[in-house]
Amino acid sequence: MMNFDLTDEQRLMRDSLRSFLLKECPPEYVRQCDEDEAFPFALYDKLAAEGWLGLPIPEEYGGMGGSCTDLVVFLEEFAHHFEAGANIFYTTVVIATDALVHFGSEEQKQELLPRLAKGEIRFAFSLSEPNSGSDAASLRTRAVLEGDEWVINGQKMFCSCAQEADYILLMARSDTDAPKHKGITMFLLDPKTPGVEVRKLKKLGLKPMDLNEIFLKDVRLPKDAIVGEVNSGWMNVLKTLDYERCCLSAVNVGAAQSCLDKILTYTDERQQFGQKINSFQLTRAKLADMDMEIEAARLLLYRSCTLVDRGIPNNKESAMANLYSSETYVRAAMSGMRMMGGWGYLMEYDMQRHFRDSKLAEIGGGTSEILRIIISRELTK
Ligand SMILES: Cc1cc2nc3c(=O)[nH]c(=O)nc-3n(C[C@H](O)[C@H](O)[C@H](O)COP(=O)(O)OP(=O)(O)OC[C@H]3O[C@@H](n4cnc5c(N)ncnc54)[C@H](O)[C@@H]3O)c2cc1C
The missing domain is CATH 1.10.540.10 (Acyl-CoA dehydrogenase/oxidase, N-terminal domain)
Incomplete structure (x- = not known):
């Protein structure tokens, strides 16, 4: 129970x-x-x-x-x-x-x-590279131990908040001979270190959260500037996935609920054909769907975090919570836009921000395709 x-x-x-x-x-x-x-x-x-x-x-x-x-x-x-x-x-x-x-x-x-x-x-976390996203473990940024220092060369892509960070948890390949998941180390990088260049990427939404690419040229770090064991960095990523998916789902559920609350107010105020638009059955059906989906996403989320707190592995449950909440949020924003007609298209209303911001939910922390693969893998074990 x-x-x-x-x-x-x-x-x-x-x-x-x-x-x-x-x-x-x-x-x-x-x-x-x-x-x-x-x-x-x-x-x-x-x-x-x-x-x-x-x-x-x-x-x-x-x-x-x-x-x-x-x-x-x-x-x-x-x-x-x-x-x-x-x-x-x-x-x-x-x-x-x-x-x-x-x-x-x-x-x-x-x-x-x-x-x-x-x-x-503040921290940032840098795993993705230009040629490794979903297949994150195939990253190529290279770390070589020279005496008492690591020398790092490569390029990282899509690092949120690197510009504002005092430390970046940077994933780099420390052993090229080992299988791809076994030769990665998590480094503690101060972005002010010589050889590090952080550039801002322009993006669709989540504007207050900077997105960066990072160039690393002969960056020298002390031997102990690592988190965890050398070549065990992938474990650091795997260990916390369930927990992280709960966090991302919580953001999705909260933001989707915000779409619903905003559209409930709007459809109660806006009138067409002499009546509030929330009196039209087609509008009411959309509101009912939004509410039901958000509630279902919330239940998946709370099941998942309860399992995390009990120490029970919940790879499938957390992937389900993440997937369902992200797609619910995208649908809620889209539905909210539809119910606002032309007004939703104006920058002065918040729904367009949800419309832009929501898309990342289906990408970060695993794309919808990758999350479906994780769920189906558990089904066919
Ligand atoms: C705003 C933003 C913030 C981000 N913040 C961070 C961050 O802070 N740190 C970080 O490390 N990364 C971050 N990322 C990167 C994010 O994790 C990746 O974008 C994501 O993992 C997808 O990788 P990709 O973009 O390279 O797409 P790809 O992996 O190239 O995927 C392209 C398409 O192929 C599909 N695909 C890939 N493999 C398969 C498969 N096996 N089967 C079926 N379909 C597949 C994908 O689902 C997708 O539809 C951020 C991205 C964005 C946009």
Whole structure:
């Protein structure tokens, strides 16, 4: 039996985050960050000051020690107000926390985690390359040990928030003779290191979250600038996939719910043929579908994070939650656009932002095709 009811503490956390975001992250702020393509520094600092950045970080390293379900509750609420903000939080704090907690040395944990919780440092995660996306383990960026230093050469693609990061968790090939999954190491790269060049990529949506490509030319790192074991970097990626898919699903569910809430208001106000457009049966059917799909996505999500918190592997369940929530979000944004007619096409309404932002949900963290492959693989084992 699984109970998906939130605890009193989780309800309290969600309500207090909601009050915080209503005050510090109103719709005008979200629109401005989108229009200016600006990283939300002011909000980030306030989240840090209130202790929210420490949610996934263990208490002994200055955080709150939240569970996966706590984090899901947080991200769902955050994404309801500001989807790019929730993605930024996930990218700059959660991925790194997860990697450091599981694979970092005690020294790294003590040095980095408390500063991460205080918002003094930010992280980015760089796995993808121009020629390796879905087949991520075929990456070619090369790391060679020369004496006491690693020398890194190559090019990384699609690294979110690298521009704003103090450290990049960089995946590079440290053994070319080993099978592709076994010769990869996770490096701790300070992007100010000589030989590193970070360039901004222009993209469709999620404008406040920068996307970068990274060029590495004879970049020298100390021998111990790695997270986990040499040649075991792929393990770092695999170990945390279920957890990460829960986080991404939470963002999708929160953002999809935001589409529904906005369109409920709009269709209740807009009149055509002398009546509210929410009185038309065709509109009502769309609203019913949206609500049902979001609820189904939420149930898949809460099942998955409950399994993570119980330590039960849930490769299929988390892939299902990720896949269904991402496609639900895309459909919700599309449906919202349709119900707004020409008004949805205007930049002054938020639905176009969801329409642009939602597409990444079907790409990042595994494309819809890759997630279907993972689910079907479990079926035919
Ligand atoms: C905004 C944004 C932010 C990102 N942030 C990060 C980040 O911070 N760090 C990072 O490392 N990466 C990041 N990525 C990269 C992202 O993870 C990849 O884009 C994604 O994994 C897909 O890889 P690809 O784009 O190279 O597509 P490809 O792998 O080239 O896929 C192209 C198409 O082929 C399909 N395909 C591939 N293999 C198969 C198969 N076996 N069977 C069927 N179909 C298949 C795919 O589903 C897709 O439809 C980001 C991407 C974007 C757009």
